[in-house]
Amino acid sequence: MSQIDTILTLIAQKHLGIDTLQTRHADSLxxxxxxxxxxxxxxxxxxxxxxxxxxxxxxxxxxxxAKD
Structure with missing residues (x-):
C-alpha cells in the first residue's frame, strides 16, 4: 500500500467509520x-x-x- 493510500485509509477509518477503501463488490460494504x-x-x-x-x-x- 502506498503512503497516500495508507493516509487516506486512516482518514476514512477515523472520520468516516469506513474500515477499508478497497472495493468489496457488496452494496452494504x-x-x-x-x-x-x-x-x-x-x-x-x-x-x-x-x-x-x-x-x-x-x-x-x-x-x-522545464522538462514537464
Missing part, C-alpha cells in the same frame, strides 16, 4: 451513509496531510520543471 460534518472533517484531514506531505517532499529543480 461499498456504500456508506455519512454525515456532512464527518465528510468535512475527512476532507480537512486529507488537505492537512497533503500540505504536510508537500512540505516534506524535495522541491523540483528548474530543469525538472
Amino acid at each position: 461499498d456504500f456508506h451513509d455519512t454525515a456532512v460534518w464527518c465528510i468535512r472533517d475527512a476532507l480537512e484531514a486529507a488537505f492537512k496531510a497533503g500540505v504536510e506531505l508537500g512540505a516534506s517532499s524535495p522541491k523540483a529543480t528548474e530543469a525538472e520543471i
Whole structure:
C-alpha cells in the first residue's frame, strides 16, 4: 500500500467509520451513509496531510520543471 493510500485509509477509518477503501463488490460494504460534518472533517484531514506531505517532499529543480 502506498503512503497516500495508507493516509487516506486512516482518514476514512477515523472520520468516516469506513474500515477499508478497497472495493468489496457488496452494496452494504461499498456504500456508506455519512454525515456532512464527518465528510468535512475527512476532507480537512486529507488537505492537512497533503500540505504536510508537500512540505516534506524535495522541491523540483528548474530543469525538472522545464522538462514537464
